[in-house]
Amino acid sequence: MQGDEYLPFLRRILTSKRLEHSLQVRGVMADLAEIYGLDREQALVAGLLHDAAKDLGEAEWAKLVAEAGITITHEAERDYGHSLHGPVGAYLVAKELAVSNPLILDAITSHTYYGDVGSFDAPLSWCLRFSDLLEPTRDWSRVSWLRRNVPRLRDAAYGGRLSEAAAIQTGSLIGWFTELGMAIHPNMHRAWAEKSAVLGVDESFVQ
Numbered sequence: 001m002q003g004d005e006y007l008p009f010l011r012r013i014l015t016s017k018r019l020e021h022s023l024q025v026r027g028v029m030a031d032l033a034e035i036y037g038l039d040r041e042q043a044l045v046a047g048l049l050h051d052a053a054k055d056l057g058e059a060e061w062a063k064l065v066a067e068a069g070i071t072i073t074h075e076a077e078r079d080y081g082h083s084l085h086g087p088v089g090a091y092l093v094a095k096e097l098a099v100s101n102p103l104i105l106d107a108i109t110s111h112t113y114y115g116d117v118g119s120f121d122a123p124l125s126w127c128l129r130f131s132d133l134l135e136p137t138r139d140w141s142r143v144s145w146l147r148r149n150v151p152r153l154r155d156a157a158y159g160g161r162l163s164e165a166a167a168i169q170t171g172s173l174i175g176w177f178t179e180l181g182m183a184i185h186p187n188m189h190r191a192w193a194e195k196s197a198v199l200g201v202d203e204s205f206v207q
């Protein structure tokens, strides 16, 4: 399967649970590539590599942040587990695996909503964000926003309704993060505003 050449690298730097998650995200990306007419190789590689940096220790990732010149422009971007592992992962796979396709790198950078990348709104980037929540080993039973809305997200994403899926995803994440008192990235707010306007819905759509 596409991306298998990267497995020895991923086995070295990911926990077995994260590797399983990455493989499952690649599987969902294979389904969504068909539905959205994505380049299959790009989709599978982005899915497999999206969390490449997530299990690095702080000393390692801080070094990569400095080396890559990754900037923090919003409070939400300080959080490594929720945000910064996106751009660090893109830098890492470019450096270590010679991945150079800008669509793949932008999708990895912005799967956490981080930054200001040209392809933030590309179908590949959205499909990666959907797959990250939809992969079947994820257990959302303790997160009410996602327990409620992930089945709807699956229905919209697999139904080819990208704007609807993006609105469900961003609206649910904003609701969840607000409840937790977490900073919310402006990209998430902007995406929710744009997609909910396309659909003509308000917050009650995800409540």
Ligand SMILES: [Fe+2]
Residues within 6 Å of the ligand: 050, 051, 054, 085, 111, 112
């Ligand atoms: Fe991630």
Ligand SMILES: [Fe+2]
Residues within 6 Å of the ligand: 021, 025, 050, 051, 132
């Ligand atoms: Fe992930």
